[in-house]
Amino acid sequence: xxxxxxxxxxxxxxxxxxxxxxxxxxxxxxxxxxxxxxxxxxxxxxxxxxxxxxxxxxxxxxxxxxxxxxxxxxxxxxxxxxxxxxxxxxxxxxxxxxxxxxxxxxxxxxxxxxxxxxxxxxxxxxxxxxxxxxxxxxxxxxxxxxxxxxxxxxxxxxxxxxxxxxxxxxxxxxxxxxxxxxxxxxxxxxxxxxxxxxxxxxxxxxxxxxxxxxxxxxxxxxxxxxxxxxxxxxxxxxxxxxxxxxxxxxxxxxxxxxxxxxxxxxxxxxxxxxxxxxxxxxxxxxxxxxxxxxxxxxxxxxxxxxxxxxxxxxxxxxxxxxxxxxxxxxxxxxxxxxxxxxxxxxxxxxxxxxxxxxxxxxxxxxxxxxxxxxxxxxxxxxxxxxxxxxxxxxxxxxxxxxxxxxxxxxxxxxxxxxxxxxxxxxxxxxxxxxxxxxxxxxxxxxxxxxxxxxxxxxxxxxxxxx
Amino acid sequence: xxxxxxxxxxxxxxxxxxxxxxxxxxxxxxxxxxxxxxxxxxxxxxxxxxxxxxxxxxxxxxxxxxxxxxxxxxxxxxxxxxxxxxxxxxxxxxxxxxxxxxxxxxxxxxxxxxxxxxxxxxxxxxxxxxxxxxxxxxxxxxxxxxxxxxxxxxxxxxxxxxxxxxxxxxxxxxxxxxxxxxxxxxxxxxxxxxxxxxx
Numbered sequence: 227x228x229x230x231x232x233x234x235x236x237x238x239x240x241x242x243x244x245x246x247x248x249x250x251x252x253x254x255x256x257x258x259x260x261x262x263x264x265x266x267x268x269x270x271x272x273x274x275x276x277x278x279x280x281x282x283x284x285x286x287x288x289x290x291x292x293x294x295x296x297x298x299x300x301x302x303x304x305x306x307x308x309x310x311x312x313x314x315x316x317x318x319x320x321x322x323x324x325x326x327x328x329x330x331x332x333x334x335x336x337x338x339x340x341x342x343x344x345x346x347x348x349x350x351x352x353x354x355x356x357x358x359x360x361x362x363x364x365x366x367x368x369x370x371x372x373x374x375x376x377x378x379x380x381x382x383x384x385x386x387x388x389x390x391x392x393x394x395x396x397x398x399x400x401x402x403x404x405x406x407x408x409x410x411x412x413x414x415x416x417x418x419x420x421x422x423x424x425x426x427x428x429x430x431x432x433x434x435x436x437x438x439x440x441x442x443x444x445x446x447x448x449x450x451x452x453x454x455x456x457x458x459x460x461x462x463x464x465x466x467x468x469x470x471x472x473x474x475x476x477x478x479x480x481x482x483x484x485x486x487x488x489x490x491x492x493x494x495x496x497x498x499x500x501x502x503x504x505x506x507x508x509x510x511x512x513x514x515x516x517x518x519x520x521x522x523x524x525x526x527x528x529x530x531x532x533x534x535x536x537x538x539x540x541x542x543x544x545x546x547x548x549x550x551x552x553x554x555x556x557x558x559x560x561x562x563x564x565x566x567x568x569x570x571x572x573x574x575x576x577x578x579x580x581x582x583x584x585x586x587x588x589x590x591x592x593x594x595x596x597x598x599x600x601x602x603x604x605x606x607x608x609x610x611x612x613x614x615x616x617x618x619x620x621x622x623x624x625x626x627x628x629x630x631x632x633x634x635x636x637x638x639x640x641x642x643x644x645x646x647x648x649x650x651x652x653x654x655x656x657x658x659x660x661x662x663x664x665x666x667x668x669x670x671x672x673x674x675x676x677x678x679x680x681x682x683x684x685x686x687x688x689x690x691x692x
Numbered sequence: 693x694x695x696x697x698x699x700x701x702x703x704x705x706x707x708x709x710x711x712x713x714x715x716x717x718x719x720x721x722x723x724x725x726x727x728x729x730x731x732x733x734x735x736x737x738x739x740x741x742x743x744x745x746x747x748x749x750x751x752x753x754x755x756x757x758x759x760x761x762x763x764x765x766x767x768x769x770x771x772x773x774x775x776x777x778x779x780x781x782x783x784x785x786x787x788x789x790x791x792x793x794x795x796x797x798x799x800x801x802x803x804x805x806x807x808x809x810x811x812x813x814x815x816x817x818x819x820x821x822x823x824x825x826x827x828x829x830x831x832x833x834x835x836x837x838x839x840x841x842x843x844x845x846x847x848x849x850x851x852x853x854x855x856x857x858x859x860x861x862x863x864x865x866x867x868x869x870x871x872x873x874x875x876x877x878x879x880x881x882x883x884x885x886x887x888x889x890x891x
Contacts, residue, residue, distance in 0.1 A: 241878070241881060241882055241885045242878070242881065244860050244874075245859075245860075246858055246859040246860060247858050247859060247860025247861065248858065248860060248861075250875065250878065250882070252882070252885055252886065252889070254889060254891065261724050261725075261777075262776070262777065262778065264726075264727035264728070265726075265727070265728065265729045265778075268727075268728060268729075269872075273872065275872075275876070278883075279886070289721075289724075290725065302725075304725035304726075305725060307725070307727055308725055308727055311727045345891060347890075348891070353776060353778075354775075354776055355774065355775050355776040355800060368800075369776035369800055370776060370800070370803075371776055371777075371778035371781065371800060371803060371804035371807060372778040372779075372804075373778060373804065373807035373808060373870065373871070374803070374807065374871075376872065377871055377872055377875060380872060380875075380876070381872065381875035381876060381879065381882060382882060382886060383875055383882055384871070385860075385871040385874065385875070386803075387858065389799075419712055419770060419773055420712070420769070420770035420773065420796060420798070423770070423796065423797075423798060423799060424799060450774075453770070453773065453798055453799070455799055455800075476891055480891065483890055484890055484891055487890050519712050519714065519773070521712075538711050538712075538769070539709075539710075539711050539768070539769075541709070541710070542710050542711040542712065542768065545710065635716075635721040635775075636721060636722065637721045637722060637724065637725070644744075654714075654716065654774060654775075656714045656716040656717065656774060657716070657717060657739065658716065658717075658720055658739050659716050659721075662720070662722075662739055662744070663739075663744075
């Protein structure tokens, strides 16, 4: 039977299938960070197990780290304790560790691809739902819980039933000011926050073929927000070009051997999907969310739908708008904002900073806006400076912070205050996600930049020269 | 992670008829700083359960005396979406719940529950509505969750529905086993497989 890309990668990692149960699924690459791994190490040690493949395991500190004064000791004792636990566990078990201050440190889903850990056809897990990011390379990558982190540390496998398969095709050309983030938010708004639950998604069509690797990462990153376990895109020349020569990619004969495998990674013509959806690129506008889940999004110029026009319970919908202090029929354009957050594993890469700068160059930050610009890694910082973007940012009245997850989930000090409205390039607008009582509008770096300079929600197309 | 075996559970239930309850609500990120698995019940639904001054919100179901001690939570559709944090499942368990019933669960949350001894029971939207109606009409409504027979029943009326669970996970829950026990038993098979990987 003809196979999909997902079938090929999945089936080649099944150690054995349990009768009427899950597959024993082999993991090539395991990322760990300070928040979801300490209890896994305690479990491992209490059972007397050891880390079976430390060379397949990679530790980075990101969720809890400050984004200023990283050279100083971490003030919050609980955060410091978690960072110490990660460092100590890594040292004890022979795992490479990129802690605070390491030149390779950054957000796990940014540093993985940057350093060539993420490879086509690989299976990648991490105790973080946005592990789906790595699917951009044709890998099967998904988030796991702490019990599973312990499983992978001690056996390099997890027990996982094979998800169903969905393909989402987007064809045509994207319009002015429409970015990969908008493509993803558009798809999620169509699918709702649970539309792909139980599925693994393959993204196909012109739009993804034309998209940069960074854009593909943004799209795959957000797969979890429609309930999918993950999303993936078939590797192509662009993929191979991106990974070639990175510090941990195969070299020489190993590269040639790997390439032979990677070139087989595509969906065959007659392969079947359990579900398939087609969208037209020209229908996609710059997007913005208005509610408290990522499925509650719309074109930035549209008005908030009425409860009668949305799926699901009206009570839940009204609770959501009530939390946001919005009403049915409201337009988002022109709403005054308090904060802008550029960063996260969704939009903390160099391309996102280039996009942001394309709008703020020669303009000034609005006085009513507090902006947190947080690169995804030190390598992104270096690139920002090398390309002269640092000066554009500073001249426009913004300040660049140090890398980390920051206000995406607000585990560190970067919390949006209660009631304040934030335009955020991150991935979740859940109640209190960016700080207790905070209100989040998810959007692209272009929408964030336009809103940061105007002080109100702004359609970036009005500031872009076509 | 050891947990008590799950066989048949009969209990009243907390109703939470809200859709898309994400794990950031079940346990907000700022309470994920522990390095040990202790006391996650304290911040279970923290921001929905408590006012900013720390006083309980009287109208939130988990705070209502009439439901106190229930071992089941009946939640709205798409329960447990969002973050993969297993802390959410720990907080469910630590709060004293052994079963969550919903018409749809997010995948990672469901998997985490099964790994920590909380049974996620997926029922039809119609049966979920029936459960909500019954609990709202009478908070003392008892629900029987029978894992061996994969059946959930409204005790008073006898109305019931079957639920799915794969037989491997069912055995684990019935015996209090987990996947690591299984995987450690086939270590040699795994290491032979690892040798065949191209990178």
